[in-house]
Amino acid sequence: MVRSKSDWVFTSINGTILILISVSMVLPLIHLLAVSFSDALYANAKLVYFWPKGFQLDVYKTIFGMNTLWRSMGVTIFITVVGTLIYLMFTTSMSYGLARPFTPGKKIILRLVLVTLVFNAPLIPNYLVISSIGLENTLWALMLPGALNAFGVIIMKTFFQGLSSELFDAAKIDGCSEFGIFTRIALPLSTAGIATLALFHAVGLWNSYFAALIYIRTKELFPLQIMLRSLVVEENFMFNPSGGEILSATPEMMKAGIILFATVPILIVYPFLQKYFVKGATLGSLKE
Template identity: 40%
Template structure:
């Protein structure tokens, strides 16, 4: 056998053989059924939102007769004009943005530092701190003790009444703890050799490499605080301090007409879809925010599920 033949044979043997895996009929049927079910579930889930948006732009006669499904009937912007011209709505909307930003920032700082600390096996009393956090998942003081505590601390009618009592979600804490436990120890050791302190390692090494879990936790906290209304309803005494969710709650609970309506027909139109209009305006910012965080969301919720 010549040298050329040997070389040609070696190349042929070293070349990986790629074979297409033929799908079985059973697997093909499974994929079709699975895709069909997912499409149906997505349609069922999206229908209430589509119906809400359709009612927000529909006229009163079609809404009351039940003819509105996922497309607006009798296109109407009367309620939008009235709600968006209501100064209290925009004041409450501004409060919601402020409460959400402050509460999310406080929650992320406390959750991140707590999770990073208890992720270190060398921490003395580590199991005690984890046990304290897990204990609060199942037991709490109750509504009245919490109200008395917030009142005695002088937090009522301030943003801290919303931010501090719900500053740490134990579920989010455990997810971040699991992520930090799987973080590369070699990087932290190298940073420590270079002279970084514990806070320096966290700020300059760990956090820049933890964008997925941070984005996921920000989304979880922001949505929770944005949709929260009971804490503000409980601890706020003035309408000017309410978030927009309490504004919406008051409409749903008892509003049948809106101040400033000019004429009975206009008042009837406003009463028919004012809830849909306000709900649509309330949920819109979160819907617009989600696409920018979605790429981190899938990887973030799976953090800690695979151990190395």
């Protein structure tokens, strides 16, 4: 197909803008990486930009030796994995029920779900509910309140409605139960949508900060983002937790290393889910 001049101009401008946006997002991470690997003399003098000067590994030796940071990492991994599984279980089961034509009262339920897109529970009532049911100062307070949302229900409902009804009829003729149709046919054919929602929710749980700040009191239950704030903002990393010795690394170097420590793990997940993410975001918005 022959492309017109206007199409070529649009594609060039669009590509250039996207490249500039991508570079603007990557450069800060490269700068932090360079600072964390540089010598303290160059880091203090603000002479490090995008390439380390005076290569050293003292920052990461210190970070990897901080037990509190690893404990917070474990808490974050737990709430991310378990919270995402709970979210997918609730979202897919409810969406499947709303997508089936014989579900009683599904129109009313769907309208109630859509209401939550516009009206959200205020902070104080939400806190009182969490506190009254005994979830305060537990990790469940970070996972259960967001275990179901209207956005995920709508996306998965659209996916399930786009599946061929002949497959469901054939499965029923073969004696498959409704639960069997859901687990053996609907879910495997909706992998793209499930992966998309899993990525959205997992990133949200990994970056969970405000909910943990409100509900968590015990320091041992602090997720990574709360511990990151404590270390970076309050500069608690300046003292070795075991012996109280002042660390040789500068605050800027430690901040850079800790930020990368909390950011890189979730970035590693993206390449494995990228193809599902693109497909799910496209199909989920176009299917009727």
